[in-house]
Amino acid sequence: MREALDQWDFVIAAYALGVGGTLAMAGWAWAAMVRAERRRDAAKRK
């Protein structure tokens, strides 16, 4: 018996993974940059 594959399940899984991963990476890079620049500015003021 052949298993029935719904092609949309694969499309949705790929998009969820790809878009989620990309957004997570961009958000992490931005947050790390803001945090590091705040730390540098605080060190300048000390």
Place this chain on the structure above:
Amino acid sequence: MHGFANPKRFLSLATWLTPLLLVGGLLIAGGALAWGLLFVPPDRLMGETVRILFLHVPAAWLGMGGWTAIAISSLAFLVWRHPLAALAARAAAVPGAAFTAICLATGSIWGRPTWGTWWVWDGRLTSMLVLLFLFFAYIALAQAAEREGVSERIPAIFGLLGAVNIPIINRSVVWWNSLHQPPSLTMGKSAIDAAFLVPLLFAVLGFSLLFGGVVLARMRALLADRQAEARLRRKAMEAPAFGQVRGVS
């Protein structure tokens, strides 16, 4: 290029360019993905799964592009000693690894309904997996070099040597039998119908801008970390020793 090796000049440019690339990239890539998901017709052979193309191909190009950026920056660091070149190489590593992982994951998901399997150990898939491991090794090596105060030349040499894998990935579908299709886009030639090609090119443009924005954000973060460390170290050196303040001999 040499002019932007100056951290001050780099920061004056990167301050406005980083959000511009990130927001522009997100908008263009998001639009291209929506286009591919909602408005592109299903393919004659692959059916609806052809829509994975708009994520998989940009991710594959940027995975390879990430290592190419590491190799070029490493060469610039080794030859000209640009202070920002080693930083640029380090900054390209995480987004390069992320896009390589996305390429492998979306490719595997695409493989199941089209090839009937999640994975095959053929030239293209294996060399792409090797690229992911090279990224992990480079990230670990660069972090260790920073932590231990070892010369940045070691990760730079590794970055150059690892570039050997890029032409192998590119030619793997020509050199070896593979379930993976041969190159669809070559210089000036395309085997892809315009209905798929146009949104694909927009997706590549959007993800490339996003990649550039992430690399700039990483460079700014790494530079700010170094500047904060250097300032704190200088303050600690300038501060009088405990015994001198209290007059203890």
